[in-house]
Amino acid sequence: MKAIPVEAGLILAGTLFMLGLISVLIRRNIIFMLISVEIMLNAAGLAFIVAGARWGQPDGQVMFIFILTMAAAEVSVGLALILQLYHQLQTLDGDAANKMKG
Amino acid sequence: MELTFYVASAIAILSTIMVITRYNMVHALIYLIISFLAIAIVLFVLGAPFIAALEVIIYAGAIVVLIIFVIMMLNLREETVQQERSWLTKDIFIFPAILSAILLAEVIYIITSGEQIMLDQPSIDSSAVGMSLYGPYVIGVELCGILLMSGIVGAYHLGRQKKKIVHRFLEHAEQ
Amino acid sequence: MEKYLWLVPALPFAGALILILGSGKLTKGISGFIGAGSVGLSAAISLVLGLQFLREPATVIQQQLWSWFSVGGLSTNFALHLDALSMVFIFVITFVGFLIHLYSIEFMHDDDGFTRFFAYLNLFVCSMLILVLADNLVLMYLGWEGVGLCSYLLIGFWYKEEKNGYAARKAFIITRVGDTAMAIGLFMLFQTFGTLTIQEILNLAPQRLPMGSETGTIIAFLLLGGAVGKSAQLPLQTWLPDAMAGPSPVSALIHAATMVTAGVYLITRTFPLFELAPLAQNWVGIIGAVTLLIAGFSALTQFDLKRVLAYSTISQIGYMFLALGVGAYSSAIFHFMIHAFFKALLFLGAGAVIMVLHHEHDMFKMGGLKDKLPVIFWTFLIGAGSLAALPFITAGFYSKDQILWMALASEKGNIWFFLAALIGAFVTAIYTFRMVFLTFYGEEKTHVGHPVGALITIPLVILGILSFAAGFIELPHTLGHFTLFSDYMTAVVPATELSPGIESTEWLIQLSAAVLCLAGVGIAYFFYMKRTDLRAELKSSMIVTNRFWYSGWGFDQVYDFVFVKPYVYLSSINKNDIIDAFYKGIVSVSNFFHDAFARTQNGVMRWYIMGIVVGAIFVLSIGLLFQ
Numbered sequence: 001m002k003a004i005p006v007e008a009g010l011i012l013a014g015t016l017f018m019l020g021l022i023s024v025l026i027r028r029n030i031i032f033m034l035i036s037v038e039i040m041l042n043a044a045g046l047a048f049i050v051a052g053a054r055w056g057q058p059d060g061q062v063m064f065i066f067i068l069t070m071a072a073a074e075v076s077v078g079l080a081l082i083l084q085l086y087h088q089l090q091t092l093d094g095d096a097a098n099k100m101k102g
Numbered sequence: 103m104e105l106t107f108y109v110a111s112a113i114a115i116l117s118t119i120m121v122i123t124r125y126n127m128v129h130a131l132i133y134l135i136i137s138f139l140a141i142a143i144v145l146f147v148l149g150a151p152f153i154a155a156l157e158v159i160i161y162a163g164a165i166v167v168l169i170i171f172v173i174m175m176l177n178l179r180e181e182t183v184q185q186e187r188s189w190l191t192k193d194i195f196i197f198p199a200i201l202s203a204i205l206l207a208e209v210i211y212i213i214t215s216g217e218q219i220m221l222d223q224p225s226i227d228s229s230a231v232g233m234s235l236y237g238p239y240v241i242g243v244e245l246c247g248i249l250l251m252s253g254i255v256g257a258y259h260l261g262r263q264k265k266k267i268v269h270r271f272l273e274h275a276e277q
Numbered sequence: 278m279e280k281y282l283w284l285v286p287a288l289p290f291a292g293a294l295i296l297i298l299g300s301g302k303l304t305k306g307i308s309g310f311i312g313a314g315s316v317g318l319s320a321a322i323s324l325v326l327g328l329q330f331l332r333e334p335a336t337v338i339q340q341q342l343w344s345w346f347s348v349g350g351l352s353t354n355f356a357l358h359l360d361a362l363s364m365v366f367i368f369v370i371t372f373v374g375f376l377i378h379l380y381s382i383e384f385m386h387d388d389d390g391f392t393r394f395f396a397y398l399n400l401f402v403c404s405m406l407i408l409v410l411a412d413n414l415v416l417m418y419l420g421w422e423g424v425g426l427c428s429y430l431l432i433g434f435w436y437k438e439e440k441n442g443y444a445a446r447k448a449f450i451i452t453r454v455g456d457t458a459m460a461i462g463l464f465m466l467f468q469t470f471g472t473l474t475i476q477e478i479l480n481l482a483p484q485r486l487p488m489g490s491e492t493g494t495i496i497a498f499l500l501l502g503g504a505v506g507k508s509a510q511l512p513l514q515t516w517l518p519d520a521m522a523g524p525s526p527v528s529a530l531i532h533a534a535t536m537v538t539a540g541v542y543l544i545t546r547t548f549p550l551f552e553l554a555p556l557a558q559n560w561v562g563i564i565g566a567v568t569l570l571i572a573g574f575s576a577l578t579q580f581d582l583k584r585v586l587a588y589s590t591i592s593q594i595g596y597m598f599l600a601l602g603v604g605a606y607s608s609a610i611f612h613f614m615i616h617a618f619f620k621a622l623l624f625l626g627a628g629a630v631i632m633v634l635h636h637e638h639d640m641f642k643m644g645g646l647k648d649k650l651p652v653i654f655w656t657f658l659i660g661a662g663s664l665a666a667l668p669f670i671t672a673g674f675y676s677k678d679q680i681l682w683m684a685l686a687s688e689k690g691n692i693w694f695f696l697a698a699l700i701g702a703f704v705t706a707i708y709t710f711r712m713v714f715l716t717f718y719g720e721e722k723t724h725v726g727h728p729v730g731a732l733i734t735i736p737l738v739i740l741g742i743l744s745f746a747a748g749f750i751e752l753p754h755t756l757g758h759f760t761l762f763s764d765y766m767t768a769v770v771p772a773t774e775l776s777p778g779i780e781s782t783e784w785l786i787q788l789s790a791a792v793l794c795l796a797g798v799g800i801a802y803f804f805y806m807k808r809t810d811l812r813a814e815l816k817s818s819m820i821v822t823n824r825f826w827y828s829g830w831g832f833d834q835v836y837d838f839v840f841v842k843p844y845v846y847l848s849s850i851n852k853n854d855i856i857d858a859f860y861k862g863i864v865s866v867s868n869f870f871h872d873a874f875a876r877t878q879n880g881v882m883r884w885y886i887m888g889i890v891v892g893a894i895f896v897l898s899i900g901l902l903f904q
Contacts, residue, residue, distance in 0.1 A: 003220035004107050009148060010213045012111045016118055016141075018206040021890065023122035025198030025883055028189045029182075031127060031173065033882070035134060038165060039118060042157075046141060053148045056223030058234040061153050062242070065235065068160055069246040073253030075165050079172045080260035086176055093189075098880025201890050208897045 009050035016043035030085065030094040034078050041071045107147045114140035125186040127173055131166055138162040149225035279338045282357055285322050285367060286406035288315040289399040296396035305391045312395030313378035316402050320371035323364075330364045334768040339412065350471055356412035358475065361768040365610055366409040366535075366542055369617045373534045374402045376736035380625050381526040383732035384632060388524075394434060398530070401427035405535050409542055414463050414473040417543075421459070421507070424536045425452050431531060432523040444522040451516040455506015459543075462499030465492065475546060482549045489555060497550050497557030501564075504540030508594045511568040515832045517591055518575075521583040525628025528583060533590050533624050534617035541597045541613055545606050548770060552604070558689065562602020566697035569595030571830050573704035577711070578827040581638045582627045585712050588829070589664060590620055592701060596680050599698060603690040605683035606770035607763040612676040615747055619663035619673055622740035626657035629733050630716060634723045640712060645721035652734045654717050656741035663744040665709040665798065666702060668791035669756075672748030677702060679753065681790050686779045695786075702790055706797025714805040755784045 020039035027033050045064040052060015082092070089096050117137040124130035138161045145154040235243055292315030296308060303311070330336055338359040345353045359367070378398060385394050404423025411417035433445030463473060469485055469492055470478050486493035504510070509517035520532050531537070544551060544561060551558040569592045576588035593616050600609035630646060630653060631638060647654050663673035681702065685695035752759040763772065804812050816823055825831060877888070 003222050004104055004147070006219045006221055007213050008107070008111070009144075009221065011210055012114065012144065014206055014209045014213070015115055016137075018202045019115070019118045019122055021205070021886075022195075022198050022202045024886055025202070025890070026122075026190065026194050028883075029127070029186055031169065032130070032186075035130065035169065036122065038161070039121065039134070039137070042138070042141060042161060046144070049145055049148055049150050049153060050221070052226065053150065053221050053223055054219065056226065058226050058230040059239075061150050061226060061231045062234050062239050064150075064153050065156070065231075066242055066246060068156060069250060072160060072165065073249050075168055076253050076257040077260065079168060080257040082172060083175065084260050092176075092178075092182070094883070095881050097882075198887070198890075201887070201894065204894055205890065205897070208894070208901060211901070212897075 006050060006054050009053070010047060013043045013047035013050060016040075016046065028094055029092050030082055030097075031092060033094055034075065034082065037078075038071060038075065041067055041074075103147055107144060110140045110143040110147065113137075114144065123190075125183045125190065127178065127182070127186075128170070131170060131173075135162045135166055138166070148221065149223065151225065152228035152231055279326075280340070281322055282326070282338055282340045282359055282410075283342055285319045285326075285371065286357075286403050286410060288319045288322075289406065290403040291315060293396050293399035293403060296392050296399060300392050300396065303392055305386065308392040308395050309382040312399055313375065313382060315399060316371060316375045316378050319402070319406070320375040323367045323371045326359070327364055327368050330361060331765070334361045334765045336360070336768075341412075345416070351415075351467065351473065353413055353415045353473065355416060357410040358412040359410060361765055362542075362545060362610065362770065363409045365614055365766075367406055369614055370402060370405050370409065370535050373617050373621050373740070374398075374405075374530055376739055377526045377530045377534075377621060377625065380529075380628075380733055380736040381524075383730050384526055384628060385524065390434065394431075394524070397427055397430045397434070398527070401431065401531060401536070405539075408539055411475075413475060414466065414478075417475070418460070418463065421503070421539065422456065424531070424539065425449065425456065425507075428452075428520070428531050428536055431527040432520045434523055434527065438522075441522040444516075444519040448516040448520045451513050452506045455503045455513055458499045458506070459503025462496050462503065465496050465499065469496070479547070479549050482553060486550070486553050488553055490553070493550060494554040494557055497554035498560070500543060500547060500550065501557055501561060504543045504598075505564060506540075507543075508537050508540030508598070509591050510540065510564050510594060510598055511571065512832065514568060514572065514591050515829060515836065518584050518587040518829060521581070521587050525583070525624055525631065528586070529621045529624035529628065532587065533620035537590060537594060538597065538613050538617070541594065541601065541609055544598075544601045545610060545770060548601075548606055551601075555689075558602055558604070560602070562599050562684075562689070562694055565595045565598025565600070565602055566694050566701075567595075568592070569599065569701040570697055570704070573701050573708065574826045575829045576708040577704065578823050580640055582631065582640050582643070582712065582716065583624070583638060585640070585708060586620070586623055586627060589705065589708065592705065593620065593664070596677060596698065596701070599684055599694055600680045603683050603687040603694060603773070605680065605687055605773045607766040607772070608676070608679040608683050610766060610770075611751055611762050612680055615663065615672045615676040615744070618740055618747055619660040619744040622656060622660035622737060622744050623664065625733070625737055625740065626653050626660060629653050629729050629737070630657075633726050633729060635726055637723050640715040642722050643716045644719035645717070646725070647717040649721070649725045650728070652737065653729065656737040657717070658713060659741045659745050661709045661713045663748075665706040666790070666794050667798075668787075668794060670745070672744050672746065674791075674794075675748035675751055675753070678787055678790055679751065682753065682783055682786055683773055685786060686775045686783070688774045688776050690776075699790065699793060703793040703797045706794045707801050710798045710801035711805050714801060718806060753783065753787065754780065755787060 017040050020036045020043060023036035023039065024033055027036060045067045048060040048063040048067070050060070052058065052063075085097060086092060114137050117133045117140060120133040121130045121137060124133065138157060142154040142157040142162070145151075145157055292311050295311055296303070299308075326338075339356065340359075341354050341356040343355050345355045347353070378395070381394065381398065385391055388394065401424060404420045404427055406420070408417055408420030408424060411420055429445050429449040432448050433442045435441050436445075466478060467473055470481050472478065472481075482493075486496075506513045517532060517537065521528055523532070551561065572588045572591035572595060576585050576592065579585045579588065593612070597609040597612050597616075600606070600612065630643065630650070633646075633650065633653075634643060637643065659671070663671040665671075666674040666677040668674050681695065681698050684690045684698045685692065749759070751762040804815070828834065877884070
């Protein structure tokens with residue numbers, strides 16, 4: 001196995017995370033926001049894997065599985081919320097759900 | 103292997119950029135699948151074959167398919183793409199992009215400021231992960247079970263459309 | 278009988294409690310029965326006690342009920358002290374009070390607040406009894422404030438009219454000025470003597486306070502301040518004429534017979550303190566003399582029947598103060614008693630007249646009632662005669678004559694006191710009979726309503742008999758020399774020391790008083806019966822004086838200018854309380870931050886994420902800078 005520097009893996013995770021973050025910040029469509037959150041979660045998981053590989057321990061992969069579980073639960077609840085929101089407001093605009101503003 | 107990593111990384115980043123710039127939701131999801139597959143390769147290269155399989159099965163399979171189902175249920179048409187186009191202007195990009203770039207720059211600076219370490223550990227197979235999961239992390243596994251359970255219950259409860267549930271704060275605005 | 282002393286104040290208190298708690302549930306008959314009955318029982322007990330005191334005037338009944346409070350060096354008991362002096366007071370309070378309660382049953386019969394009226398009245402009687410029976414000054418102050426409260430409640434009894442509420446507040450606030458002085462006096466007494474039990478103070482006074490000492494003088498003046506406020510003397514007399522806004526029985530009981538004489542009681546009770554402060558005692562006399570003149574002249578010009586009586590009350594209490602000032606305590610108390618009889622009679626009579634004439638207060642719209650209301654007329658005439666001190670036959674003559682004589686003959690008296698009292702007697706005769714002639718003689722100007730019933734006439738007749746006969750218990754040297762009352766009073770207060778070699782002139786003084794009194798009646802007769810045309814001329818020639826006297830010598834205007842206006846001005850400056858600015862500042866700062874932070878809660882999720890990102894950049898930057 002040729003050596004890959006730890007930095008490369010972490011920078012990949014960071015870049016993916018940043019892209020997801022930009023997407024969350026610029027999108028108004030609430031489904032796109034959900035997709036962006038998935039990208040960010042995946043990036044975080046990737047960082048764990050890199051860290052696990054760095055030390056040669058399985059803990060990083062265990063953490064990835066936890067994040068995966070969390071992402072699955074989050075996406076199911078999030079999609080149910082999106083359905084409900086669309087049903088109530090007849091739009092996918094996340095800014096429309098601002099009734100609790102101060 | 104080294105080259106595989108960099109190529110897969112490049113594909114992952116590019117396809118993710120495509121995801122965040124698409125107007126059509128289904129196109130975005132297809133790029134997302136590509137991104138996940140590329141990441142799966144990266145994971146494999148990093149010595150986590152079991153996780154790479156999970157990435158393909160759950161992320162690219164289950165989650166993306168779930169989202170596509172919802173898009174189908176909502177029966178979104180061409181107007182949605184037009185709306186998305188009108189929402190996603192250049193102006194709206196700038197400030198979040200600058201912020202994220204600063205953040206990324208800081209993170210990269212922090213990552214690279216230490217001494218360089220090579221990833222040369224042997225691959226960790228699924229049995230080691232399984233021993234760890236059901237050994238020291240068993241409580242985490244049970245918590246994950248509870249989390250999924252509550253996710254199912256929550257999704258069922260929220261997804262019900264038997265009658266219109268209006269939050270009491272919204273009641274006044276609705277009427 | 279002695280152990281039932283506590284029942285005397287307790288019965289009216291119980292009556293008041295029942296009436297307050299049962300308000301709205303009791304019928305008028307039961308309310309009246311409880312109200313009058315409780316005071317009647319008290320009156321019966323005090324009559325029995327009074328008979329015992331007549332046999333042995335030196336008796337002192339002490340009754341300690343319970344310990345009220347004990348703080349530091351001050352331990353105050355709820356204890357009653359009955360001696361010859363308080364005996365006179367509780368007799369007058371309960372007996373006259375009972376008659377007035379009887380009268381009120383009929384007088385107030387058609388009033389909606391019937392039960393409330395009797396509750397207040399009973400509470401008043403209870404407070405007044407506590408005032409005079411109190412063993413210590415703290416308890417006395419409780420009664421003192423209690424009567425002030427009841428006075429306030431009863432003046433404003435018909436609270437639906439704004440001016441009644443105004444009069445009530447005026448009375449309350451002005452008497453409060455005096456009460457504050459008295460409270461300070463009590464503090465000083467405690468500081469000087471370490472106790473507030475009256476008898477201990479009086480016993481210790483000669484040792485602790487040397488003759489004419491500064492502390493003693495200040496204390497005496499402060500007590501005098503309290504007395505002046507309660508008894509409506511100069512310069513705090515302005516509340517009493519306005520207090521006539523209350524129902525007539527209230528005027529009779531509180532503002533003529535009992536409460537306003539609380540000042541007289543206070544000074545008599547603490548007379549050794551005044552003896553030790555000759556300056557203060559002299560001022561008691563001066564205040565009395567000036568007040569009796571000012572109030573007398575004011576009474577001359579009033580239209581309102583009850584206001585005439587109010588000013589005459591001030592004037593008569595002025596006589597009592599004059600007597601106290603010259604050390605004639607027994608005379609003051611004697612005049613208090615007689616005054617309670619005849620002034621209650623006059624107020625009740627006036628109330629009956631006003632009721633019969635459908636709430637007509639203006640004397641110039643009355644007239645010709647002599648034949649229509651014979652009982653009221655004759656009793657009122659007796660009361661008026663007593664007030665004017667018609668010679669030899671009325672009680673007022675004997676009590677006032679004694680004061681006149683003492684004003685000159687006492688060691689502390691002088692010719693000025695005597696002249697003031699003499700002129701006052703002359704003026705009294707004029708305004709009294711002006712009132713009688715205007716009200717009862719001449720032609721009928723207002724239609725007479727239904728005649729009054731027995732519950733009104735009986736108290737009038739009883740008080741009439743007392744106003745006529747009560748004077749004979751004390752006759753001067755020249756006329757029989759019968760000294761039942763002053764002998765009785767020597768148990769508590771010393772006999773007045775007379776200037777040497779002055780006895781021979783007593784008959785001269787009596788003669789001059791009698792002549793002036795009759796002359797006053799004659800003048801009233803001349804102007805108000807014979808030559809009514811001259812009256813208008815006289816009035817127009819003295820219009821300025823008339824107005825001045827009518828307004829009570831302009832005291833209200835002066836106070837308005839000196840106290841009320843600046844106070845209103847100051848409060849208008851400080852309308853937005855300066856202290857509040859600080860708290861308002863806190864509020865506005867909070868509001869500012871609330872607004873600022875509420876703006877961040879705009880409901881747009883992306884903003885919140887942006888906030889997180891900015892925070893993350895901030896934290897990371899700090900970490901990088903300080904690593």
